[in-house]
Amino acid sequence: MIAIIAGTNRPDAVSLQIAQLYHQLLAERGATSQILDLNQLPPDFAFSALYANAGKNPEVNKLNQLMTEAEKYVFVIPEYNGSFPGVLKTFIDGLPYPNPMRQKVAALVGLGSGVQGGVLALSHFNDILSYLNVETLALRVKLANINKNLADGQIHNHLYNELLNTQADRLVAYAPALVQV
Numbered sequence: 001m002i003a004i005i006a007g008t009n010r011p012d013a014v015s016l017q018i019a020q021l022y023h024q025l026l027a028e029r030g031a032t033s034q035i036l037d038l039n040q041l042p043p044d045f046a047f048s049a050l051y052a053n054a055g056k057n058p059e060v061n062k063l064n065q066l067m068t069e070a071e072k073y074v075f076v077i078p079e080y081n082g083s084f085p086g087v088l089k090t091f092i093d094g095l096p097y098p099n100p101m102r103q104k105v106a107a108l109v110g111l112g113s114g115v116q117g118g119v120l121a122l123s124h125f126n127d128i129l130s131y132l133n134v135e136t137l138a139l140r141v142k143l144a145n146i147n148k149n150l151a152d153g154q155i156h157n158h159l160y161n162e163l164l165n166t167q168a169d170r171l172v173a174y175a176p177a178l179v180q181v
């Protein structure tokens with residue numbers, strides 16, 4: 001199973017629409033996926049589910065379980081103030097230890113209303129995944145000017161669709177290295 005993380009808790013997020021599109025791309029390739037929308041996090045999760053309260057919030061436990069069961073990940077990350085949303089870092093900080101993504105693989109998709117398409121957001125987030133010993137696909141998809149390229153839940157940009165399809169192909173085909181250290 002592939003977990004697709006919609007990387008913000010903002011209501012009616014564009015990221016969730018992109019996550020739904022990705023779910024479709026994976027289904028077309030015969031891969032099972034589940035969307036994990038950070039908007040499903042309880043509002044107080046930073047206080048009720050972290051540190052000394054780890055494991056005590058049943059709603060957060062369910063999401064952490066999904067992260068643990070997943071074999072691969074897709075992170076759909078909107079650009080907020082030149083980086084990724086703080087709620088995504090808090091979610092990562094609340095995951096069980098050792099991190100359930102360790103020695104697995106993640107594909108990164110960035111989006112933003114500006115021209116960068118989340119390039120810095122993906123770069124910052126990739127550093128964290130590297131620290132956690134999570135492999136990332138070299139192809140990181142950047143969806144710039146997202147407001148002009150998305151309508152009715154569909155991306156109307158040939159290059160963007162091509163990049164997303166190529167990344168989905170590579171994610172499904174990815175096999176972990178035989179020797180894990």
Ligand SMILES: Cc1cc2nc3c(=O)[nH]c(=O)nc-3n(C[C@H](O)[C@H](O)[C@H](O)COP(=O)(O)O)c2cc1C
Pocket residue numbers: 008010012013014015016078079080081082083111112113114115116117146
């Ligand atoms: C708090 C916040 C900060 C933002 N900062 C940036 C930014 O630095 N660069 C940019 O291009 N867009 C920025 N935006 C616009 C978002 O990238 C854009 O609206 C995107 O579609 C939001 O994704 P979402 O709908 O999944 O939240 C920001 C939006 C929010 C809510």
